[in-house]
Amino acid sequence: MFESIESVQRRLGEQGYICGKNIATVVYLAYRLEKPVLVEGPAGVGKTELAKVVAEATGRPLIRLQCYEGLDEAKALYEWEYSKQLLYTQILKEKFSEVMAGAKTLREAADRIGAEDSIFFSDRFIVPRPLLRAITSPSPALLLVDEVDKSDPEFEAFLLEVLSDFQVTVPEVGTFSAKVRPLVFLTSNDAREMTDALKRRCLHLYIDFPTEAEEIRILDVKVPGIDRRLAEDLVGVMQRLRKLDLKKAPSISETLDWARALLALNATQIDEELVRETLNVILKYEGDIRKAHSELGRLIVRKAEPPKPAAPEGKPAAPAAAQPAGPATPEPPKKGTLH
Amino acid sequence: MQKKILEFTNLLRKSGVRVSVAEAIDAFKALDVLSLDERAVFRDALRSSMVKRSDDIQTYDQLFDLFWSGFYDNLRDAFENMAGDLEAQGIDLDQLMRMLQEQLEKLEPGSLDLSELARALLTADLSQLEQLIREAGEQAGVSRIENLLQIGFFSRRMMERMNAEGAAQELRDLAERLRAQGLSDDQVEAIRGLADRLLEALRRSIRSFTERELQKQNYDYMERFRRETLTEKSFYHLTEDEIRQMREVVTRLAQRIKSVLSIRRRRLKKGKLDLHTTLRRNMARGGVPFEVAFKHRKKDRPKLVILCDVSSSVANVSRFMLQFVYSLQEAFTKIRSFVFVSELGEVTQVFRDHDISEAIEKALDGGDVINVYTRSNFGQAFHCFWQNHLSAVDKRTTVLVLGDARNNYNDPRAWCLREVKNKAKNLVWLNPESPGAWGFGDSVMDKYLPSCDVAEECRNLRQLSKVVDRLVL
Numbered sequence: 001m002f003e004s005i006e007s008v009q010r011r012l013g014e015q016g017y018i019c020g021k022n023i024a025t026v027v028y029l030a031y032r033l034e035k036p037v038l039v040e041g042p043a044g045v046g047k048t049e050l051a052k053v054v055a056e057a058t059g060r061p062l063i064r065l066q067c068y069e070g071l072d073e074a075k076a077l078y079e080w081e082y083s084k085q086l087l088y089t090q091i092l093k094e095k096f097s098e099v100m101a102g103a104k105t106l107r108e109a110a111d112r113i114g115a116e117d118s119i120f121f122s123d124r125f126i127v128p129r130p131l132l133r134a135i136t137s138p139s140p141a142l143l144l145v146d147e148v149d150k151s152d153p154e155f156e157a158f159l160l161e162v163l164s165d166f167q168v169t170v171p172e173v174g175t176f177s178a179k180v181r182p183l184v185f186l187t188s189n190d191a192r193e194m195t196d197a198l199k200r201r202c203l204h205l206y207i208d209f210p211t212e213a214e215e216i217r218i219l220d221v222k223v224p225g226i227d228r229r230l231a232e233d234l235v236g237v238m239q240r241l242r243k244l245d246l247k248k249a250p251s252i253s254e255t256l257d258w259a260r261a262l263l264a265l266n267a268t269q270i271d272e273e274l275v276r277e278t279l280n281v282i283l284k285y286e287g288d289i290r291k292a293h294s295e296l297g298r299l300i301v302r303k304a305e306p307p308k309p310a311a312p313e314g315k316p317a318a319p320a321a322a323q324p325a326g327p328a329t330p331e332p333p334k335k336g337t338l339h
Numbered sequence: 340m341q342k343k344i345l346e347f348t349n350l351l352r353k354s355g356v357r358v359s360v361a362e363a364i365d366a367f368k369a370l371d372v373l374s375l376d377e378r379a380v381f382r383d384a385l386r387s388s389m390v391k392r393s394d395d396i397q398t399y400d401q402l403f404d405l406f407w408s409g410f411y412d413n414l415r416d417a418f419e420n421m422a423g424d425l426e427a428q429g430i431d432l433d434q435l436m437r438m439l440q441e442q443l444e445k446l447e448p449g450s451l452d453l454s455e456l457a458r459a460l461l462t463a464d465l466s467q468l469e470q471l472i473r474e475a476g477e478q479a480g481v482s483r484i485e486n487l488l489q490i491g492f493f494s495r496r497m498m499e500r501m502n503a504e505g506a507a508q509e510l511r512d513l514a515e516r517l518r519a520q521g522l523s524d525d526q527v528e529a530i531r532g533l534a535d536r537l538l539e540a541l542r543r544s545i546r547s548f549t550e551r552e553l554q555k556q557n558y559d560y561m562e563r564f565r566r567e568t569l570t571e572k573s574f575y576h577l578t579e580d581e582i583r584q585m586r587e588v589v590t591r592l593a594q595r596i597k598s599v600l601s602i603r604r605r606r607l608k609k610g611k612l613d614l615h616t617t618l619r620r621n622m623a624r625g626g627v628p629f630e631v632a633f634k635h636r637k638k639d640r641p642k643l644v645i646l647c648d649v650s651s652s653v654a655n656v657s658r659f660m661l662q663f664v665y666s667l668q669e670a671f672t673k674i675r676s677f678v679f680v681s682e683l684g685e686v687t688q689v690f691r692d693h694d695i696s697e698a699i700e701k702a703l704d705g706g707d708v709i710n711v712y713t714r715s716n717f718g719q720a721f722h723c724f725w726q727n728h729l730s731a732v733d734k735r736t737t738v739l740v741l742g743d744a745r746n747n748y749n750d751p752r753a754w755c756l757r758e759v760k761n762k763a764k765n766l767v768w769l770n771p772e773s774p775g776a777w778g779f780g781d782s783v784m785d786k787y788l789p790s791c792d793v794a795e796e797c798r799n800l801r802q803l804s805k806v807v808d809r810l811v812l
Contacts (some may be wrong), residue, residue, distance in 0.1 A: 295345075
């Protein structure tokens with residue numbers, strides 16, 4: 001499926017996921033070595049997205065397990081379907097009497113029932129939960145264990161068996177082993193350090209905020225129709241924002257939201273007022289917003305305008321001309337342009 | 340290659356990165372399925388299979404650069420420098436080399452019997468040289484280097500192992516033989532000069548090789564030294580930069596308290612049978628209780644009340660303590676923070692509304708919350724707390740006092756603290772002074788001691804984290 005690191009990069013790119021070589025390398029390794037990947041990094045840099053896109057690119061079904069505090073094996077591994085068992089006993093009541101007909105002693109009756117009891121504890125009555133489903137899936141699947149750091153330490157222990165041997169043990173039935181090993185992605189926001197035992201079984205991938213060039217490319221792909229210059233300015237602001245000491249630095253998802261918001265507002269260039277009005281799209285804490293406001297002047301650094309000697313007094317006439325004709329009146333060019 | 344990777348693994352371990360055997364094997368497996376012509380791929384492959392903690396990534400990257408690269412560059416620099424020197428003297432190295440090659444070809448084949456090193460030097464074959472230097476380094480046991488003073492020793496030893504002098508002599512002899520072939524004196528002189536310079540370049544490269552080795556071996560030492568000194572350093576003497584680093588550590592500490600507490604909460608989860616929920620849940624099975632539900636015991640969410648002394652005598656400490664308080668407040672919901680000098684003021688809301696540095700400025704800056712330019716008076720502060728805020732304390736509350744108990748000979752009013760203690764679950768006092776000084780001079784710590792469940796010296800990060808452990812467990 002994936003022949004090389006480049007092919008990973010290309011195929012994820014086809015799905016609209018722009019990634020650097022480091023990400024592609026780890027994905028390729030995971031694919032070739034059949035090892036789980038533990039993906040860490042700040043919120044919103046596309047950890048979950050990566051798993052989805054890999055599933056998409058490899059044509060595997062995505063089986064997702066969302067972790068939360070209190071998640072237990074009944075919800076993650078398997079569960080006995082009690083009501084179905086109950087129903088079956090009701091329906092099969094007559095059959096039971098048939099089986100037991102002729103039994104002379106109590107012991108004999110019990111033995112006969114005992115010989116049949118395996119039908120009640122068989123696959124028939126097991127509800128497979130995501131982990132078991134990923135293991136028993138006849139075609140190779142992709143298992144996404146999302147936000148594994150939110151789960152309890154005990155839950156990690158369940159995961160270990162799955163991750164290292166790709167098998168699940170159900171005491172009453174036996175061990176299910178994977179016919180085809182699923183590709184496993186675990187994501188973590190670092191709310192809690194995962195145990196070494198878990199980490200040892202995984203490849204580790206740390207996704208950081210993208211570089212400026214990468215982020216511009218992501219914008220190009222994800223927000224079609226965005227003006228190149230607007231994208232560059234916007235990404236510039238984001239990159240500088242991340243350098244501020246914020247409670248929650250804005251990540252890629254915020255960049256995309258913001259770009260879409262600006263498009264909806266028919267903005268063609270970034271100026272102080274526009275940023276001030278739309279800052280709440282990218283920053284989610286009151287304190288952060290206030291801090292960004294006070295730094296606004298420094299956030300918006302115009303790249304040197306392409307030299308236009310004809311334009312007097314450096315009026316930014318160019319962007320206004322570049323704007324697609326539409327009902328929205330272009331903003332007056334003198335307003336809020338920073339140099 | 341295998342050997343080098345194992346060596347690198349060892350180096351990582353030495354530097355405090357945990358790499359298990361299984362992980363090292365994974366690294367080999369990973370390299371098997373990759374083509375290694377790209378450095379970045381190689382680095383990422385090793386990293387993803389061996390380094391699993393994001394904290395270690397920085398260490399890894401630095402070690403990787405030290406280990407896997409650079410020396411070749413050093414070598415090239417040394418030889419380029421040499422070429423530059425020669426050029427300054429009006430000698431073109433390329434031309435000289437070419438002339439030399441021509442002359443060598445004229446020699447009868449087989450009569451030229453040069454050592455490997457001499458040959459590598461003559462042809463300026465840098466990769467061959469690198470190989471030779473590495474081998475010599477291994478023979479000389481350069482990886483045992485421990486300090487700066489040994490650089491000379493190991494460099495000399497490597498020179499000996501390589502027989503560098505011998506190679507230089509060979510080159511000089513060669514020059515003589517070429518003279519016999521009819522080379523002019525100038526040319527012979529140039530070749531002899533070249534031999535000296537080659538030797539010098541080699542010596543320099545070897546020296547830089549040992550220096551790099553020292554850096555590698557000492558990376559961990561220097562790092563650990565830096566970190567340890569930070570945790571040991573008294574809060575009284577912190578620089579701006581250190582305070583910033585401290586902040587990260589403190590935040591992590593507060594985070595740890597929180598995670599420990601949440602685990603504790605979960606252990607207490609199973610309580611009495613919850614009949615209502617059990618019936619509801621099992622209605623689908625005709626009321627047969629297949630799944631039982633339990634009443635959750637009330638969550639034991641600890642309450643915290645913090646009284647922090649911010650007088651000038653503990654200026655640096657209190658700044659730091661306030662950071663700690665701030666981080667705690669982010670981790671807990673039921674927490675109230677107060678600061679005092681002689682009067683007492685609540686800063687819970689201030690901390691909640693502002694970000695950390697602003698909040699601390701506000702708490703410390705005179706006038707906003709309390710007047711900080713008076714002389715500290717613990718008695719009055721405690722009295723004020725007892726009078727106005729005693730309702731904040733109940734049976735589940737831990738009261739945390741941070742201060743040096745230097746009371747300026749005011750009335751300690753120890754009974755106020757005792758009253759508070761009687762109402763609280765426990766009372767913890769963290770004092771930046773060592774126990775030896777308690778009760779001497781204007782310190783009234785001895786008066787307060789009977790009212791404290793725990794009283795600890797807390798002057799640096801290590802002590803603080805120890806106290807934190809006791810606090811939560």
